[in-house]
Each structure stands twice: as structure tokens, then as C-alpha cells.
Amino acid sequence: MKGTVVIVGLGLIGGSIALCIRARHPQAHIIGVDISEQTILSGDSLGIIDEGTTNLADVVARADLLIFCCPVQQTERFLAELPTYPLKKDLLITDTGSTKMRVMEHATAVQEAGYTFIGGHPMAGSHKSGVTAAKSLLFENAYYLLTPSAEEDPKHVAALRFWLEGTNAKFLELSAQExxxxxxxxxxxxxxxxxxxxxxxxxxxxxxxxxxxxxxxxxxxxxxxxxxxxxxxxxxxxxxxxxxxxxxxxxxxxxxxxxxxxxxxxxxxxxxxxxxxxxxxxxLPVHQEGAIPSFYDLFVDVPDYPGVISEVTGFLAQEEISLINIKILETREDIMGILQITFQNEKDRERAKRCIEKYSHYQCHF
Missing domain, CATH: 1.10.3660.10 (6-phosphogluconate dehydrogenase C-terminal like domain)
Structure with missing residues (x-):
């Protein structure tokens, strides 16, 4: 889909959504808005955005899709300002905040001005933050909650879902209160x-x-x-x-x-x-993304000698398996392990277990 996408707040969520939109809609022009000039430079150099600015007023008139990926209170302030800007008649507006009732209340003025606002909440995250941690797979198989108003035209919801198809998320519609x-x-x-x-x-x-x-x-x-x-x-x-x-x-x-x-x-x-x-x-369902992101930990029984961590990470490097955290445990009940490795998803954890047991005699536990 062609069009201009303006993303306000170029952190982990905003950057990852930009990557997902670019993957599914390569003809879209993506503009990042952030208070940090360094963040904008990083987003540009990483190819996450096509251009950036620290001032929403400079670019909002060009937007076909406007996504607020900033804290809820900042989103509320921006929503109050939006009707004062010259906006495209068919502008589609959404957010990614973790709460929805207050945001939907603040969006009333925008909707009364004739624009479409659909609340959104992608239920995914990472222990890392910032645009440099953005990844296109962040939302894959996670729930992406949408909270359209009761009067919202279904075609607008469909249009937003189409823009966000590249997230590969599972969309679920709820009322803001629920x-x-x-x-x-x-x-x-x-x-x-x-x-x-x-x-x-x-x-x-x-x-x-x-x-x-x-x-x-x-x-x-x-x-x-x-x-x-x-x-x-x-x-x-x-x-x-x-x-x-x-x-x-x-x-x-x-x-x-x-x-x-x-x-x-x-x-x-x-x-x-x-x-x-x-x-x-x-x-409860096992290994499905929910309200709190799942943790995919692998516990490895390893001998206590210098270089054992680099040895294990070397095994993973040979199979090109990415990890997101690693630490030594001094105390762990029930499981005889001292090395805890955390992965982004269940697939990587399963691959890591097979990899470590393939290259060593170390036992791995979930």
C-alpha cells in the first residue's frame, strides 16, 4: 500500500512497527517523530524510517496513517492538539498504549472533527529498549488488541489491520473498558x-x-x-x-x-x-503470548571452569541462534543448572537445546 506513515515515538515498539509496515508495504513512506535527534538519526541509519523530525507539526499534514507509540499521557496531549492541525480527510489514527479507556475518551474530539481513531495495543515487548532494539519479528504470534468505538465503520478497522499485516500478530477486538x-x-x-x-x-x-x-x-x-x-x-x-x-x-x-x-x-x-x-x-495455555510476554529460558548444566560461557555461546553462534540474555545462577531450586539462557521465542529455545546437546555432553532443561 502506498501512503505516508507517521510514527510518533521511535522506541522499541514504534521502530518495530515501522519495520513491519516496511516489510509488508515497501512503497510506504515512513516518517519518525521523536524528541531525541539521536534516535531519529539511528532510525534513519538503520533503514527503519525514511525521514525524521522532532516536531509533529512539521509532518502530520502529510500523514495517511498516524501511530502514537509514546506513553499514554503524551498520546492524550497529542490527541488534544490534533484537531488544530490541517489533516488529510481520510487520516487513520491509532496508538499502542497499554491502557485504552482514557485514550479513547481523549480521542473523542478527534472523532468529532471527522477523523478516524482506533485504539491499539500490541502485547509484545523485550528486555531491550530503544529504536536500535527494534525487530520485525517482535509481534509475531502475539496478540494485538484493537479497541474501536462502537460506532466505528468496520472498513476503517479492516484498513488498519491491512496496514499492520506485517506484524503477523493475532488481532482481537475489545471494548476499551474490557x-x-x-x-x-x-x-x-x-x-x-x-x-x-x-x-x-x-x-x-x-x-x-x-x-x-x-x-x-x-x-x-x-x-x-x-x-x-x-x-x-x-x-x-x-x-x-x-x-x-x-x-x-x-x-x-x-x-x-x-x-x-x-x-x-x-x-x-x-x-x-x-x-x-x-x-x-x-x-492455562502453554507458550502462547499473553498480557505479559513469555520468557523462554534454557537451563544448562555446565562444569565450573573458565571459558565455559564462551564455549556455550560459541555453539549457538555456529548454528546462528540469537539469545537475548545469559547469566550464571548461584542458587536454583529443583533444576541442577548454573547457566540460564533466554531466547526471543520457543523455536529458538528448542534449536538451542538441540545445538548444545549436539556439540557437548551438557544437559539442558526447560
Whole structure:
């Protein structure tokens, strides 16, 4: 498809969407807008964009597709300004924010001015950030949520999906309210709980220093999402605060119930508490992208001698298998492994397991 695509916010998400659009629509002209001139230069040199600017007003009149890939509060400010610009009559506008109700509310003025706005949320990410981390496969098989208004013309939704076909994502349409309730429960609340648990542990280690070394293995894994960008999660928390207040209240009530069970030494209730959780947890889909990106870790039993990490990464290099993180574990329950390697997807993890076991006698575990 020909046309001019303007992407506001040239980070991991914005850069990756640009690559996906370029792959599927090579005739499109892609313009990046970012507050950082260095980011624009990087995006241009990497071939992610065709041109860039730090000022949206300079290019917005040329846009056929306008995508806001910036924090929600910035998107809201841009939406308030849009009706003051000379825009193309058939301009299609979307965003990639993690919350949708407030964004859709701020888009009302844009829609009343006769333009199309369809909320969007690609549910994918990476431990890396910035335009230099952008990749065209970032959204493959991940859910891409769309939140058109109830009155939106289906042909506009179809047009947006066509522009975004190169993501190879699974599109799902929800109302903005349902989106925020679901992502609040499955993503936003877990991030808050993980951060609270880590903060509590941080205070605990002041009194019990040995706990710092023992807070590895399973504890580190279940609190992994607490390492997320605090600026982004401040923005998300404030933009979905009403949903989170309700969910956190329910969580608090659940913890009070747990305290009560312990005080009463009610073994039946405690067993039911864990058994119900186990049954539901075991019924969840395995290795499908959801509200929180999946982690594809491989644990490798290796001897403790100098050069073992470069040896293993050398095996992977021979098979051209990319990894996104690697670390040595001092403590890990249940699995006898000291080398943890993280991959972008399940396919790479499976290939890595076969590769390492092919070139060595090391045992690999998921």
C-alpha cells in the first residue's frame, strides 16, 4: 500500500512497527517523530524510517496513517492538539498504549472533527529498549488488541489491520473498558504485586543479609517483571487507576483471607487455596503470548571452569541462534543448572537445546 506513515515515538515498539509496515508495504513512506535527534538519526541509519523530525507539526499534514507509540499521557496531549492541525480527510489514527479507556475518551474530539481513531495495543515487548532494539519479528504470534468505538465503520478497522499485516500478530477486538479490566488483572496488577514483593524483600534483607544471596532461583523468576521500566509503569498505573484500585482492593481482601486461614490453622481452607490455584494455573495455555510476554529460558548444566560461557555461546553462534540474555545462577531450586539462557521465542529455545546437546555432553532443561 502506498501512503505516508507517521510514527510518533521511535522506541522499541514504534521502530518495530515501522519495520513491519516496511516489510509488508515497501512503497510506504515512513516518517519518525521523536524528541531525541539521536534516535531519529539511528532510525534513519538503520533503514527503519525514511525521514525524521522532532516536531509533529512539521509532518502530520502529510500523514495517511498516524501511530502514537509514546506513553499514554503524551498520546492524550497529542490527541488534544490534533484537531488544530490541517489533516488529510481520510487520516487513520491509532496508538499502542497499554491502557485504552482514557485514550479513547481523549480521542473523542478527534472523532468529532471527522477523523478516524482506533485504539491499539500490541502485547509484545523485550528486555531491550530503544529504536536500535527494534525487530520485525517482535509481534509475531502475539496478540494485538484493537479497541474501536462502537460506532466505528468496520472498513476503517479492516484498513488498519491491512496496514499492520506485517506484524503477523493475532488481532482481537475489545471494548476499551474490557481491555483495561483484562490487562489490569493479567498485567498491571501482577507488576504491582511483583514490585511490592521485591520492595518487601529489600527491606527484609537489611535485617537478614543472607537472604540477599538466597533470593535467586524461583524467587528471582516469579518477580522478574519487577525489573520493568518504572517510568512506563508509573504512566500505566495512573492511566488505569480506577481499575487498579478495585483489583488491589480484591487482592488485599484475598491476603486478609489468607491471614485468617493461618490464624485459624484451617488446613482444609489452606489446601483448597493452593489446590484451586494449581488447577487453574495448570489449565492455562502453554507458550502462547499473553498480557505479559513469555520468557523462554534454557537451563544448562555446565562444569565450573573458565571459558565455559564462551564455549556455550560459541555453539549457538555456529548454528546462528540469537539469545537475548545469559547469566550464571548461584542458587536454583529443583533444576541442577548454573547457566540460564533466554531466547526471543520457543523455536529458538528448542534449536538451542538441540545445538548444545549436539556439540557437548551438557544437559539442558526447560
Amino acid at each position: 481491555h483495561d479490566h483484562i490487562t489490569g488483572m493479567l498485567s498491571h496488577l501482577p507488576h504491582i504485586v511483583a514490585a511490592a514483593l521485591v520492595n518487601q524483600t529489600s527491606d527484609f534483607t537489611q535485617e537478614h543479609p543472607a537472604a540477599f544471596r538466597l533470593a535467586a532461583g524461583g524467587f528471582r523468576d516469579i518477580t522478574r517483571i519487577a525489573s520493568s521500566d518504572p517510568t512506563m509503569w508509573t504512566d500505566i498505573s495512573l492511566s488505569n487507576k480506577e481499575t487498579l484500585r478495585e483489583l488491589l482492593g480484591n487482592w488485599r481482601d484475598g491476603m486478609n483471607d489468607a491471614i485468617d486461614m493461618l490464624e485459624r490453622e484451617d488446613s482444609t481452607a489452606i489446601y483448597q487455596f493452593f489446590d484451586t490455584a494449581k488447577e487453574f494455573r495448570d489449565s
